[in-house]
Amino acid sequence: MTKALLIYPIFPPTFWSYDKILELVNRKVLLPPLGLITVAGILPQSWEFKLVDRNIRPATEAEWAWADLVIISGMIVQKNDMIDQIKEAKKRNKLVAVGGPYATSVPHELQNSGVDFLILDEGEITLPMFVSAFENGDTSGVFRTTEKPDVTITPVPRYDLLELSAYDSMSVQFSRGCPFQCEFCDIIVLYGRKPRTKNPEQLLKELDCLYDLGWRRSVFMVDDNFIGNKRNVKLLLKELKIWQENHQYPFDFNTEASIDLASDQELMDMMVECNFNGVFLGIETPDEDSLQLTKKFQNTRSSLSESVEKIIKTGLRPMAGFIIGFDNEKKGAATRIINFVEESAIPTAMFGMLQALPNTALWHRLIKEERLLDPDKDQDGNQTTLMNFIPTRPVEDIAQEYIETFWTLYDPNQYLDRVYRCFLKLGSHKFKTDSQLPSWTDLKALGIVIWRQGFKRNTRWKFWHHLFSIIKNNPAVWDHYLTICAHNEHFLEYREIVKQQIEDQLAEYLKREALIKENQVNVGWAVLK
Ligand code: SF4
Numbered sequence: 222m223t224k225a226l227l228i229y230p231i232f233p234p235t236f237w238s239y240d241k242i243l244e245l246v247n248r249k250v251l252l253p254p255l256g257l258i259t260v261a262g263i264l265p266q267s268w269e270f271k272l273v274d275r276n277i278r279p280a281t282e283a284e285w286a287w288a289d290l291v292i293i294s295g296m297i298v299q300k301n302d303m304i305d306q307i308k309e310a311k312k313r314n315k316l317v318a319v320g321g322p323y324a325t326s327v328p329h330e331l332q333n334s335g336v337d338f339l340i341l342d343e344g345e346i347t348l349p350m351f352v353s354a355f356e357n358g359d360t361s362g363v364f365r366t367t368e369k370p371d372v373t374i375t376p377v378p379r380y381d382l383l384e385l386s387a388y389d390s391m392s393v394q395f396s397r398g399c400p401f402q403c404e405f406c407d408i409i410v411l412y413g414r415k416p417r418t419k420n421p422e423q424l425l426k427e428l429d430c431l432y433d434l435g436w437r438r439s440v441f442m443v444d445d446n447f448i449g450n451k452r453n454v455k456l457l458l459k460e461l462k463i464w465q466e467n468h469q470y471p472f473d474f475n476t477e478a479s480i481d482l483a484s485d486q487e488l489m490d491m492m493v494e495c496n497f498n499g500v501f502l503g504i505e506t507p508d509e510d511s512l513q514l515t516k517k518f519q520n521t522r523s524s525l526s527e528s529v530e531k532i533i534k535t536g537l538r539p540m541a542g543f544i545i546g547f548d549n550e551k552k553g554a555a556t557r558i559i560n561f562v563e564e565s566a567i568p569t570a571m572f573g574m575l576q577a578l579p580n581t582a583l584w585h586r587l588i589k590e591e592r593l594l595d596p597d598k599d600q601d602g603n604q605t606t607l608m609n610f611i612p613t614r615p616v617e618d619i620a621q622e623y624i625e626t627f628w629t630l631y632d633p634n635q636y637l638d639r640v641y642r643c644f645l646k647l648g649s650h651k652f653k654t655d656s657q658l659p660s661w662t663d664l665k666a667l668g669i670v671i672w673r674q675g676f677k678r679n680t681r682w683k684f685w686h687h688l689f690s691i692i693k694n695n696p697a698v699w700d701h702y703l704t705i706c707a708h709n710e711h712f713l714e715y716r717e718i719v720k721q722q723i724e725d726q727l728a729e730y731l732k733r734e735a736l737i738k739e740n741q742v743n744v745g746w747a748v749l750k
Contacts, residue, residue: 223355226288226315227261227272227382228280229254230295230302234718236571239389241710245666249387250276252441253380255394256294256321261379263348272382275302285313290355294321297578304334311335316360318351320344322411326579328363339363343397343412345370372397372417377427380434390439390475393427395419395457399446401479403503404515404586405544407578408445416449421460428464432471439498442476447500449479451488458491470496477501481519483528486535493536493650498701500532501540507561508554511547516582529565536648538705541567545626546575546608546619555622559629566642568705572626574608574619605722607730620727627719631712633680640705641687649697670707 232238239251254274261270271287273280291310295303300323310317318338324331325341337360340351347364354362380391396419398412431440448454465472474497482489482500492500504525505517512520529539541562545554562570577584577593587593592611612619629635659667674684684706691702 223265223268224287224289225261225264225268225270226280226284226291227254227257227270228291228293228306228310229257229272229274229276230293230299230306231275232299233301234715235298236715238715239708239711241714242707243389245669245707245710246389247386247662248389250274251389252392252443253383253388254294255378255392255443257292258378258380258382259375259394260292260294260320260344260348261382262376263344265352270379270382272379274384274387275306277384277387280309285310285315288315291315291317293317293319295323296321297323297326299323300330304331307331307334307336320347322407325411326407337361341365342367343370345372345375369398369413369415369417372419373423375419375423377423377430380427380430380436385434385436390441391431391436392441392443393424393431394443395424395447395454396444396449399449399479401446401517401519402582403505403517405575405578405581405583407581410578410580412445416446416453418450418453418457421457424457425460425464428461428472432468437471438473440472440474442474445477447476447478448482448485448488451485455488455491458488458495461495462491465495472496473498475499475501477503479519480504480525480528481522483531484523486531489532489535489537493648496650497537499538499540501542502529502532504529504541504561505544506547506550506554507557508547508550511550514548526561526565529567530646533566533643533646534648536650538643538647538701539565539567540569540571543570543572543626544575545572545623546612548613550614550619552614552618553622554619555626555629558626562630563635563639566639566646568636568640568643569708570630572623574606574623575610575612576606576608577610605719605726607723607726616730617727620723624720624723627716631716633678633709633713634683636709636712637680637683637687637706640702641691644691644698644702644705645695647695647698647701649695666707667703670703670710673710674706 234240237251243249243251254272257272261272271284273284293303293306303319303323307317307319316337317335318340319331319336320340324339328339328341331339338351338355340347341363342365346366346368350364351362354364396416398414398416399406399408400414400416402409402414428440474495476497478500480502482502504520505515506512507525509521512518532539543558545558558572577587584593587610594609594611607616607620675681678684688699688703692699
């Protein structure tokens with residue numbers, strides 16, 4: 222019987238790490254490694270598995286010694302730790318198999334890392350290929366496919382392998398792929414433009430599994446665009462509503478969706494009836510020219526701010542992603558984004574500088590235009606990394622505007638005001654949820670948040686004013702409101718990290734540019750042709 226040790230590499234601090242908040246509620250990580258537990262579900266169930274999420278703890282020597290095979294999966298932001306873990310495994314003479322989005326996008330980067338097996342693309346097809354080679358005694362191999370599997374055959378992920386108490390939220394996936402064609406997006410490269418969905422019964426089985434394991438908190442529907450196939454999503458929501466009612470709403474859901482969600486009131490209502498609380502929207506920019514250029518046409522069909530307003534009023538708290546650095550972007554992108562986020566009252570806005578991810582349409586265009594910089598240098602996929610191509614306006618301006626946007630929007634006063642404006646109009650959910658008594662940890666966290674925000678910080682008057690006003694004017698959302706106010710704790714620290722990281726990279730970039738000018742030689746990144 223094969224003993225497989227599954228390892229999930231460390232994430233560096235990111236916008237979503239929320240470590241300050243997680244500390245308050247005694248949790249270590251926001252989300253579990255859904256990919257790895259799905260892999261464990263697909264591999265032969267006669268095998269034995271142990272899972273180590275390195276964001277929680279390192280593997281013990283006993284675990285290393287136990288394993289016949291080490292399987293590692295992760296994203297580009299985890300690549301440094303992934304490579305370290307391959308080395309650790311090889312030091313102990315273990316066979317190592319690597320898969321997941323990073324390995325699939327740039328397998329050549331792992332070729333000299335010591336890895337024995339590369340299991341690329343979607344595991345429903347390539348894992349069985351690997352298993353038959355491994356069980357035939359092969360000690361290396363690369364397994365690939367151009368086919369997109371039918372996800373209705375995907376088994377229930379092995380949630381039982383997780384240390385559930387360490388996670389803030391669980392994840393499930395209903396669909397893969399997205400029908401749109403945004404130029405910078407790697408989702409459509411990895412998973413295709415025809416959304417493939419699971420069956421409602423299949424997803425409900427996953428929820429049954431979580432419920433039986435005792436899970437009673439949030440569940441993140443990790444689909445890159447949950448509403449890519451609206452017909453099938455509605456079929457799911459119809460069943461999910463009944464499941465939630467029968468179980469007294471044990472879960473609240475969050476997900477990601479394209480902005481055209483706002484044009485389907487029935488769909489939004491159905492989501493709210495299933496206890497969806499929040500939705501992440503890829504808005505990218507309020508500049509229509511940039512949206513056209515990047516082929517994000519779905520964001521140009523109706524007013525973005527009216528769409529966000531409809532989503533809030535229906536009862537879904539918006540989170541939104543923005544990008545700075547599109548081609549032909551005019552100076553002042555920061556101000557335009559700040560104004561948009563403020564006017565639309567989007568509490569959580571995330572930013573990145575445009576990156577050309579491997580194999581995307583943007584990547585190919587920039588190679589053609591000889592503007593892509595050496596992809597092996599400084600590529601870590603983090604939101605605070607300077608762009609990996611030559612932009613159409615000075616990098617210094619883009620970087621400064623990026624800092625300005627983050628710094629302004631996460632000014633503690635501005636943040637509290639914006640969250641308040643959103644929650645004043647946030648539609649409330651009209652069903653009774655499983656009303657468990659709050660745990661001691663939750664009560665302690667509430668006490669700390671109230672102490673810090675209501676007494677210690679100089680925003681205390683604003684905090685109390687807004688809290689009482691929410692209790693008076695929109696009482697059903699007060700606890701949700703308080704949770705989002707608490708995120709201020711994370712942003713206060715994270716905006717310092719953002720500023721520091723960008724200023725450091727910018728200083729290095731300017732030094733390099735000066736050297737190039739002085740010596741008339743290219744000591745900087747090579748342009749990829
Ligand atoms: S809507 Fe989102 S997932 Fe779909 S192509 Fe655009 S960026 Fe990618």
